[in-house]
Amino acid sequence: MDYVLQLILNGLFVGTFYALVALGYSMVYGIIKLLNFAHGDIYMLGGFVGFTLLTVGSGALAGGGGIIALVVVMALAMVATGLVGLVLERVAYRPLRSAPRLSVLITAVGASFALEYGVAVGYGPNPRAYPVTVGGGAVHLLGARITYAQLVMMAIAVILMFGLDTLVRRTRSGRAMRAISQDPRACLLMGVNVDQVISRTFFIGSALAGAAGVMAGAYYGKIDFLMGFIIGLKAFTAAVIGGIGNIRGAVLGAIVLGLLESFGTAWLGSQWRDVFAFAFLILFLTVRPTGLLGERVTERV
Amino acid sequence: MTDPSLPRDPAGTQLPPEESSAYVRAVETKQPANVAPAGTGLTPAAKGHGPTSASRVVSSPWFAVAIVVLAIALPFIDSGAYTLRIATDALIFVMLAVGLNVVVGYCGLLDLGYAAFFAIGAYTAGLLSTTFGWPIIATIPAVVVMAVVGGLVIGAPTLRLRSDYLAIVTLGFGEIIRITANNLDITGGPNGLFGIPDFGDFGYRSDVTIYWFTAVVVSLAVIASSRLGRGRLGRAWRFVREDEDAAEAMGIHTYKVKFAAYVTGAIFGGLAGVLFAVHQTAISPPSFNFLWSALILMAVVLGGMGSTPGVVVGALVISLLPELLRGAENWRYLVFGVLLIVVMIFRPQGIWPHTPSEPASAARREPDPQPEVTA
Amino acid sequence: MNAVLECRDLAVAFGGVRAVDGLSFDVHEGEVLSVIGPNGAGKTSAFNCITGFYKPTSGSVSFRGADITGGRPANIAAAGIARTFQNLRLFGDLTVLDNVRAGMHVRLRQNAFDAILRTPRYRRSEQVATDESHRWLDFVGVRSDRTTQVRNLPYGEQRRVEIARALAREPQMLLLDEPAAGLNHGEKEELLALLRRISDLGTAVVLIEHDMGLVMEVSQRIVVISYGKAIAEGTPAQIRTDPAVIEAYLGAEDAEARSEAEQIAAEQAEELRAHENRARSSAQEEGR
Numbered sequence: 004m005d006y007v008l009q010l011i012l013n014g015l016f017v018g019t020f021y022a023l024v025a026l027g028y029s030m031v032y033g034i035i036k037l038l039n040f041a042h043g044d045i046y047m048l049g050g051f052v053g054f055t056l057l058t059v060g061s062g063a064l065a066g067g068g069g070i071i072a073l074v075v076v077m078a079l080a081m082v083a084t085g086l087v088g089l090v091l092e093r094v095a096y097r098p099l100r101s102a103p104r105l106s107v108l109i110t111a112v113g114a115s116f117a118l119e120y121g122v123a124v125g126y127g128p129n130p131r132a133y134p135v136t137v138g139g140g141a142v143h144l145l146g147a148r149i150t151y152a153q154l155v156m157m158a159i160a161v162i163l164m165f166g167l168d169t170l171v172r173r174t175r176s177g178r179a180m181r182a183i184s185q186d187p188r189a190c191l192l193m194g195v196n197v198d199q200v201i202s203r204t205f206f207i208g209s210a211l212a213g214a215a216g217v218m219a220g221a222y223y224g225k226i227d228f229l230m231g232f233i234i235g236l237k238a239f240t241a242a243v244i245g246g247i248g249n250i251r252g253a254v255l256g257a258i259v260l261g262l263l264e265s266f267g268t269a270w271l272g273s274q275w276r277d278v279f280a281f282a283f284l285i286l287f288l289t290v291r292p293t294g295l296l297g298e299r300v301t302e303r304v
Numbered sequence: 305m306t307d308p309s310l311p312r313d314p315a316g317t318q319l320p321p322e323e324s325s326a327y328v329r330a331v332e333t334k335q336p337a338n339v340a341p342a343g344t345g346l347t348p349a350a351k352g353h354g355p356t357s358a359s360r361v362v363s364s365p366w367f368a369v370a371i372v373v374l375a376i377a378l379p380f381i382d383s384g385a386y387t388l389r390i391a392t393d394a395l396i397f398v399m400l401a402v403g404l405n406v407v408v409g410y411c412g413l414l415d416l417g418y419a420a421f422f423a424i425g426a427y428t429a430g431l432l433s434t435t436f437g438w439p440i441i442a443t444i445p446a447v448v449v450m451a452v453v454g455g456l457v458i459g460a461p462t463l464r465l466r467s468d469y470l471a472i473v474t475l476g477f478g479e480i481i482r483i484t485a486n487n488l489d490i491t492g493g494p495n496g497l498f499g500i501p502d503f504g505d506f507g508y509r510s511d512v513t514i515y516w517f518t519a520v521v522v523s524l525a526v527i528a529s530s531r532l533g534r535g536r537l538g539r540a541w542r543f544v545r546e547d548e549d550a551a552e553a554m555g556i557h558t559y560k561v562k563f564a565a566y567v568t569g570a571i572f573g574g575l576a577g578v579l580f581a582v583h584q585t586a587i588s589p590p591s592f593n594f595l596w597s598a599l600i601l602m603a604v605v606l607g608g609m610g611s612t613p614g615v616v617v618g619a620l621v622i623s624l625l626p627e628l629l630r631g632a633e634n635w636r637y638l639v640f641g642v643l644l645i646v647v648m649i650f651r652p653q654g655i656w657p658h659t660p661s662e663p664a665s666a667a668r669r670e671p672d673p674q675p676e677v678t679a
Numbered sequence: 680m681n682a683v684l685e686c687r688d689l690a691v692a693f694g695g696v697r698a699v700d701g702l703s704f705d706v707h708e709g710e711v712l713s714v715i716g717p718n719g720a721g722k723t724s725a726f727n728c729i730t731g732f733y734k735p736t737s738g739s740v741s742f743r744g745a746d747i748t749g750g751r752p753a754n755i756a757a758a759g760i761a762r763t764f765q766n767l768r769l770f771g772d773l774t775v776l777d778n779v780r781a782g783m784h785v786r787l788r789q790n791a792f793d794a795i796l797r798t799p800r801y802r803r804s805e806q807v808a809t810d811e812s813h814r815w816l817d818f819v820g821v822r823s824d825r826t827t828q829v830r831n832l833p834y835g836e837q838r839r840v841e842i843a844r845a846l847a848r849e850p851q852m853l854l855l856d857e858p859a860a861g862l863n864h865g866e867k868e869e870l871l872a873l874l875r876r877i878s879d880l881g882t883a884v885v886l887i888e889h890d891m892g893l894v895m896e897v898s899q900r901i902v903v904i905s906y907g908k909a910i911a912e913g914t915p916a917q918i919r920t921d922p923a924v925i926e927a928y929l930g931a932e933d934a935e936a937r938s939e940a941e942q943i944a945a946e947q948a949e950e951l952r953a954h955e956n957r958a959r960s961s962a963q964e965e966g967r
Contacts, residue, residue, distance in 0.1 A: 038472060121638050554756055
């Protein structure tokens with residue numbers, strides 16, 4: 004029983020990480036039907052921006068509370084990655100908005116490559132140790148163990164997600180996003196500033212991924228320029244499980260994937276974790292390509 | 305100008321009966337009465353749409369002959385071990401690029417895990433030849449079978465879905481194959497397989513034999529893929545790439561056609577894997593990571609999707625460049641990434657693009673045509 | 680008269696809206712039948728149901744006695760129904776000849792190995808494809824260079840290439856979705872002549888068209904659709920005077936009797952429907 008609870012807690016924790024990245028994937032896909040392969044690399048970039056800020060600001064933060072410093076750094080990293088996402092869309096994707104899908108996908112692969120090896124050039128290809136790590140105590144809950152750091156991170160992630168959900172459902176700009184995902188041409192006719200809304204979507208999605216990057220750095224203690232590759236794939240898997248384009252679905256999918264991995268790893272061993280996740284993705288696409296919360300697409304053979 | 309009301313195509317009457325269509329004959333009998341005046345279809349092409357000089361050079365048959373002669377003659381010019389090694393590597397890379405070109409260039413499907421088929425080929429050949437002692441040649445049918453099975457497993461669920469799903473699922477598949485090879489005992493785990501035999505003793509140095517064998521196989525593969533692109537199936541691939549709905553409306557089963565492209569690509573990749581295994585004599589999982597898939601894709605995109613000569617040149621450039629720019633790996637990949645974006649925005653057809661053209665025999669023939677199919 | 684195609688109670692709904700709602704009509708052998716109706720009446724949706732691009736929610740379609748309801752578009756096309764699209768759907772990057780060869784795809788007898796080995800069978804089959812493509816291009820009257828990419832052709836020529844491509848399928852029935860849209864007067868005259876030539880081949884032609892002059896001139900029969908249902912059927916002369924048709928088109932049996940406000944409201948509702956349909960079909964394209 005303890006063991007099962009521990010697996011559930013682990014799954015939830017990993018799931019919230021995935022969720023932060025999956026949200027951006029799903030939002031961008033929902034709005035312009037683009038698989039932004041570079042999204043995982045934005046997460047990586049968040050880790051490195053946090054790394055730089057913490058290194059530069061270590062004097063000012065000396066001895067200060069790790070968590071507070073981390074939250075400040077995270078906010079700054081979110082702004083930075085958000086801007087990178089915005090620039091990426093402006094430079095690489097916008098010129099191709101009416102181009103064939105294949106061109107845009109290839110551009111996205113190019114963007115991913117450029118970000119990865121740009122960081123490799125800037126920071127060197129070897130993993131970097133994070134200047135601030137979150138250790139500290141843990142709580143024991145019915146025999147399962149969860150650290151304070153994990154709890155704080157989950158709390159931050161949940162706050163961010165609630166913020167996003169409110170934004171999308173309650174505000175004018177959220178309404179514009181939903182409208183564009185329904186019918187961009189009609190929105191253009193109705194005077195919605197489509198470009199601006201798309202920029203905003205990229206900003207928000209990238210900022211969330213950046214936040215996850217900083218958390219990952221602080222939690223795992225090291226970062227490297229390829230760390231976004233696998234998480235990008237996982238986030239996509241989560242988005243598909245939830246129903247791509249659907250924001251709540253992305254969160255649900257991420258948690259389902261986290262739990263599946265947690266149990267799958269316990270069953271098959273951790274070396275099979277990624278294989279298990281991708282095999283599940285393929286299975287899911289076969290059985291229910293629209294995802295758990297996805298809209299049923301009218302049948303068209 | 306021919307008078308369109310004349311039955312002007314005697315070749316039509318020479319056709320074997322099962323290929324000529326009753327319908328067309330009906331048209332012909334009706335034609336004189338009511339056909340609209342029609343042109344000859346020989347107006348010169350509008351300026352600005354012709355091939356660029358770069359792609360004209362690259363597309364010329366003499367260029368192809370020159371490359372093949374040069375490839376075969378290389379050991380006589382320089383049989384240094386280093387030269388032969390990088391030349392063999394480059395040729396294997398050409399084969400991969402040409403195979404991926406079938407999937408991405410002809411059919412418009414984005415495969416980001418192409419190295420998976422390369423790995424399947426290399427591991428199947430390596431495993432059967434080392435653990436089970438098969439001669440390398442005998443492993444080829446098994447490699448083809450395994451590549452086809454891999455293509456079926458990935459293609460069957462995803463080719464029904466939107467093309468971007470295929471892209472990311474293949475990306476995942478590439479990882480699955482690599483991680484699986486890394487985790488299994490039979491594939492040697494992280495150490496991989498070693499002591500893979502070569503093709504046999506033909507009285508030459510082993511690396512020369514391997515080079516020649518590779519050169520012949522790759523040349524044949526390039527010719528085969530180029531010819532495949534021109535026939536009925538190749539046209540169907542292009543129809544699907546251009547507009548799936550319109551292709552369906554013409555009776556083309558787009559799912560099967562995409563499948564054919566995907567599996568063809570898988571077979572090319574698998575065979576390239578055999579060459580790679582023999583050439584390296586040892587294989588291990590890191591040889592088949594995403595970087596490979598991305599580099600092959602770059603060769604195809606930079607060379608010109610759908611253009612066999614362009615893709616061959618693209619592959620040669622991308623595989624030989626590291627030899628010229630040693631040590632600057634990360635910079636090089638950064639430049640490749642930026643180049644992909646720049647090419648897609650400013651020159652999506654690639655550097656040596658495919659220019660849709662018709663063979664001379666397709667131009668309208670005059671009432672008294674010269675027999676062109678003499679071979 | 681034998682029916683080539685029989686549609687019975689065909690219906691298709693997107694979400695709550697029924698684009699086609701119990702549509703029944705027949706197409707007779709060798710006739711030219713026009714399908715007319717206000718924008719958003721469900722004409723193109725009906726075409727899409729017949730050709731398999733939409734799965735009908737209910738009802739049946741049979742073609743030459745065989746049930747083809749909900750079949751795959753490729754199989755329906757292979758059975759002998761060819762179509763064109765409302766907005767040209769040519770293979771823009773490919774040559775004019777290649778576009779027409781697409782129509783011959785199912786009839787060419789060569790396989791991948793023939794292509795790789797360049798067997799005599801391959802050469803023969805390619806020659807047939809080229810020759811027949813030229814004949815069809817002659818038939819529809821394409822005057823431009825045929826070895827160039829089709830997107831370099833003028834619009835009117837592209838329309839003709841699309842018809843040539845469909846004819847190369849050698850269909851028993853040809854569905855044309857607004858072939859006269861965007862054509863100038865001279866081109867419409869040529870289209871009229873072409874439709875007659877096609878009909879002379881013995882092919883049944885079903886035409887969606889807004890140009891009433893063309894419709895009245897070329898059709899043997901006309902089916903009028905409104906709100907997804909057939910509201911009238913008959914010869915051009917009958918349709919011209921049918922009160923139900925006037926009602927559908929003008930929104931009132933006696934347009935003057937209605938207040939202006941009511942009329943505008945009706946028009947707006949119609950616009951909205953049309954727009955919804957468009958949005959839906961584009962959403963569907965996205966969903967594929």
